[in-house]
Amino acid sequence: MPTAASPLPLSTTGSENSSSIYDYDYLDDVTILVCKKDEVLSFGRVFLPVVYSLIFVLGLAGNLLLLVVLLCSVPRRRVIELYLLNLAASNLLFVVTMPFWAVSVAWHWVFGSFLCKVMSTLYSINFYCGIFFITCMSLDKYLEIVHAQPLHRPKTRFRNLLLIVMVWITALAISVPEMVFVQVQQTSDGVWHCYADFGGHATVWKLYLRFQQNLLGFLLPLWAMLFFYSRIGCALVRLRPPGQGRALRMAAALVIVFFLLWFPYNLTVFLHSLLDLHVFGNCEVSHRLDYMMQVTESLAFFHCCFTPALYAFSSRRFRQYLKAFLSMVLRWHQAPGTAHAPPSSHSESSRVTAQEDVVSMNDLGERQADDSLNKGEMGNN
Template sequence: MEEEAGRFSTKHCITQSNMPEPDISVTTPQEFGSDYDYSHYYAFSDVSYQDYGLCEKTHVRAFGRIFLPVFYTFVCALDIVGNTLLVFILIKYMKPSSVTSVYLLNMAASDILFAVTLPFWAVYAHSEWIFGDFGCKTITLIYTVNLFSSIYFITCISLDRYLNIVWASSTNRFVKSPKCYVMCIVVWALSFLAAAPDLNFVKLQEFDGKKTCTHEFGGEHLSPWRIFLKFQMNIIGFLIPFLAMLFFYLSICCFAVKMKLGKKSRTLKLAVALVVVFFVLWFPYNLVLFLHSLQDLHVISDCATSKRLDLAIQVTESLAFTHTCLNPILYAFVNKRFRSCLFKILKKVCKRGRAYSLECTGSTSISSDLNTGIELTMVENVQ
């Protein structure tokens, strides 16, 4: 993929001041908000010069420079607050002894690390990459690893619920064994594997006086890595996890209906909600991402369509990122024990707030009385 999932909206178009020349390999880096299209990426032997007209995208850049920094900051704040609270409650009160709590703890840590990268992309979307080559590789690696690991841990949670409800006897052995920790290691390993190409291909580059943090594949227009990375997010970041979740939760629903488990009706509703939310938030982004990949492969070359895709990918990507903010609510706040712990924390905070307020009020009244006494004494002395 020319730009990976989370950075599509910060770098969309390629800038090229001159028309392409036949039989010359062009390796110009991508820059967010440039005013031209991708045409000169492709072989020139079968295409005439007229096919490489300019495609102005000034309004796309103007929209992204305002919308993306604001939205990234908003998502970052909510993500860190919600998931930090989740981690605190899991460690302090609930103790990660069950399989689900172990997955939740890893998912929350992944979401927090993902949120930490968003301010960097916000600055990049607004201006240019100012964090150096090391920062380019590091931030990209952290971003990609935690984007995939968050999705994979969601899938692991659905697997655990499937084992817990449909195969209750198997899940007891699963909880008592270290298999869940092995699964966590596997998830992190797969996520690092998915992000490994970034260490090699992502580089700090400069074009037209602006620094960019982009993939660089050399002079190969359609290298295997370029094609693979274009569809990486679609296949292993969405399609496979979604199909797995769909299977697990459909099995849970069928089992609950078959066994007529009235007490499991809440589980049914939650299962449906989790699948629907995941699909609604991630499918639009992956659809636009797929169409954007077709544009990179020159299947779509219309300028008007390119503009719409650039705008759509900014909006749908931001929508997908809100899933990290909703994870604490979807996967933890529905738990009674978690809610009781949360209410205890809120009560303590309220009590401390009232006590502090009373202290402030008391000190203010004492100060007021002292001032009044001083004023009366001064008046008496004057008289």
């Protein structure tokens, strides 16, 4: 669940603002830092619901459009489009949880114990799925361009479908702690919260989960993307295909956007871990890290809004299908009787796409794989 949206159990001291004083962290049942959080909580009650609502609106609209175009307008989906389809579905499930966290931060958890576990599990599963599918798409482009792997072989398609299933299973396995420990609890002042209660070993569990998030949610995917796209860049420089410059800029943009969205948040998570270990820090540092956590986490959540569009529009083929889909919708609104005319538009857009120059990595990968397959058939003949 969102870190900022799930505060630790609140402690009471009998003061007027007791709901704003809570144990920051624990180390084997020994409190290591107790800080008053009035300003932090007040900032979060205003900032987070606004950001979560914006993420919900943008993410729902963008990913729903992507999902509809891929399901309705693409006659035969390639592997990269299967990954996009799963990425869009994962992002939709992720943004569906945002209104629940917005209400929880602005007020308190009013949705009951069952939805607490469901929303927390959905959040965790699709948090990792979104990152994993981005990594899978970079692997797919690497295999197509660098190794000129054929796109349409049944064995290749089965392997990628198996990889998609493994991504969902892995994300589900990572989310097991959310299913086990997350629950609704009532504080002494009658406020309900949905959070993970690890009992007397909260610090150990939180350090483990933060390390897992830094490693699986950032470091390994970033390393994989740097490796795959650097090899793709070397192949583009060596082959010098048409549109080489655009493809190189797109590869750089994909890595840079991933880094800019996720590095600040993961750095803040790492600093929080050092604070939990009492390596450094006081209440002032704790306050600053809490502000940083809310801002950087919100920035990272925007990946579900920007990343699918970036990957989708890197393909000229997808842009052609999007134009055909939008023109079909416009015709349907203008003259509902002509709504059954899109197949010719789809086939026309496919012919136009096939005749255009290679200007993106997706198009280059398809051309590379098809050329390799054709050469193999000519050799056999």
